[in-house]
Amino acid sequence: MSKSFLIDTTLCTACRGCQVACKQWHDLPAEKTINRGTFENPADLSFDTYKLVRMREEVINGKLNWLFFPEQCRHCIEAPCLETAGDPGAIYRDDKTGAIIFTANTKRLNAAEIIESCPYNIPRKGPDGTLAKCDMCIDRVENGLLPACVQTCPTGAMNFGDRDEMLALAKKRLAVAKKKFPKAMLIDPDDVNVIYLVAYEPELYCANAMASNAVFDITRQVALGRMIRPLTNIASRLL
Amino acid sequence: MNVTRRKFIQITGASAAGLAVSGLGFDLTPIKSHAQMLKTKYAKETTTICCYCAVGCGAIVHTSKKGDGRVINIEGDPDHVINRGSLCSKGAALSQLTENENRLLEPMYRAPYSKKWEKVSWDWALTEIAKRVKKTRDASFEHKNAKRQVVNRTTDIVSIGSSALDNEECWIYQAMVRALGLVYVEHQARI
Numbered sequence: 001m002s003k004s005f006l007i008d009t010t011l012c013t014a015c016r017g018c019q020v021a022c023k024q025w026h027d028l029p030a031e032k033t034i035n036r037g038t039f040e041n042p043a044d045l046s047f048d049t050y051k052l053v054r055m056r057e058e059v060i061n062g063k064l065n066w067l068f069f070p071e072q073c074r075h076c077i078e079a080p081c082l083e084t085a086g087d088p089g090a091i092y093r094d095d096k097t098g099a100i101i102f103t104a105n106t107k108r109l110n111a112a113e114i115i116e117s118c119p120y121n122i123p124r125k126g127p128d129g130t131l132a133k134c135d136m137c138i139d140r141v142e143n144g145l146l147p148a149c150v151q152t153c154p155t156g157a158m159n160f161g162d163r164d165e166m167l168a169l170a171k172k173r174l175a176v177a178k179k180k181f182p183k184a185m186l187i188d189p190d191d192v193n194v195i196y197l198v199a200y201e202p203e204l205y206c207a208n209a210m211a212s213n214a215v216f217d218i219t220r221q222v223a224l225g226r227m228i229r230p231l232t233n234i235a236s237r238l239l
Numbered sequence: 240m241n242v243t244r245r246k247f248i249q250i251t252g253a254s255a256a257g258l259a260v261s262g263l264g265f266d267l268t269p270i271k272s273h274a275q276m277l278k279t280k281y282a283k284e285t286t287t288i289c290c291y292c293a294v295g296c297g298a299i300v301h302t303s304k305k306g307d308g309r310v311i312n313i314e315g316d317p318d319h320v321i322n323r324g325s326l327c328s329k330g331a332a333l334s335q336l337t338e339n340e341n342r343l344l345e346p347m348y349r350a351p352y353s354k355k356w357e358k359v360s361w362d363w364a365l366t367e368i369a370k371r372v373k374k375t376r377d378a379s380f381e382h383k384n385a386k387r388q389v390v391n392r393t394t395d396i397v398s399i400g401s402s403a404l405d406n407e408e409c410w411i412y413q414a415m416v417r418a419l420g421l422v423y424v425e426h427q428a429r430i
Contacts, residue, residue, distance in 0.1 A: 015327040015328050015330040016327075016329070017326055017327045017328045017331045018331075019328065020328040020329075020331035020332045021326065021331040024312070024313070024314075024316075024332060024334055024335075026329055093376070139276065139277055139278070140277065143277050143280075145277075146324075148314065151314060151315060151317075151324050151325070152314065152315055152324075152325055152326045152327075152330075152331050153325055154322065154325035154326070154327055203289065207370065
């Protein structure tokens with residue numbers, strides 16, 4: 001049984017506990033930023049920032065809404081990054097949890113191609129060409145702990161558990177949210193292991209909240225990559 | 240060509256099916272050598288109370304058992320009745336109170352009218368603070384107020400406590416300043 005997150009944005013207060021807990025557990029350094037007139041900080045995900053609470057001010061039905069979206073890797077069930085890489089030494093799926101894991105070997109991949117392949121625009125390149133993103137706190141999960149972001153969440157917006165439990169919870173929470181927010185929906189629940197519940201249209205929350213049409217021209221290459229993958233696997237094990 | 244994620248899955252699914260037919264007949268699953276050991280596995284666990292706001296969340300401090308005893312990790316205590324393992328962004332950053340290269344490690348002193356800070360010894364700093372507190376306190380101490388009521392207080396010294404103190408440290412601290420006769424005692428986290 002793979003693991004899943006349910007992120008109920010209707011409960012998120014943007015305290016950013018998840019963002020800080022993620023940095024803390026992974027021993028990632030802070031980034032120097034400038035005031036951009038928003039509490040959203042840093043400006044984007046990076047090699048050192050796997051999780052970022054997006055904050056958007058949107059006028060909906062004549063009323064100002066502050067929309068929060070704790071953005072992170074979705075750990076796709078069919079992960080385009082993994083397919084594009086075709087190199088299990090660099091990007092692999094952990095069978096027990098369903099986590100998509102980037103290793104230090106991502107250095108030997110074409111970073112631009114991997115980043116381009118992600119429908120949610122998540123992976124980021126480090127100074128030496130290594131790619132980084134959320135690792136589902138696989139070390140914690142394997143040892144029976146919750147991911148750092150879920151453990152720290154004070155409001156219950158972040159949830160983690162077996163996939164069927166999370167899907168059931170998602171259904172329950174959606175029914176509750178629908179009463180107050182008729183447009184409430186789950187984002188790509190069948191395709192990803194990090195399921196977001198949003199109160200309004202996903203595109204209001206952040207540019208890549210939902211798998212979009214932003215993936216260009218990778219298909220043929222990816223399809224081909226998948227066909228010849230066994231060969232590249234042999235090659236990568238010989239090398 | 241625009242390809243939506245759904246289409247993408249269909250395409251890769253189809254190519255996977257093609258591959259299954261061609262089947263190579265031997266297992267190519269890579270050997271995964273991820274030694275997933277918790278960084279806190281051999282750490283000592285101590286409970287504490289978050290030093291910031293008045294909620295008083297419980298936290299677990301993981302410290303190294305290897306000589307230096309430095310903090311490895313601090314996270315919410317799941318057994319704590321108030322926060323049940325959760326912490327906000329300030330609480331989640333607790334380990335930065337000790338593990339932070341920007342921390343001052345020695346007392347710094349800026350003399351009156353001076354523009355620069357200088358490193359001084361703990362001995363010198365504590366003695367100097369004690370001297371000045373005593374001087375101001377003795378000079379301003381009121382035994383009785385205008386109505387001849389016993390007050391035993393000084394209103395010339397104000398204490399604004401640090402948020403970086405935990406519950407127990409705060410108690411000791413306020414006991415000390417009240418013993419000196421301070422009545423203006425405030426804690427930063429409440430301001």
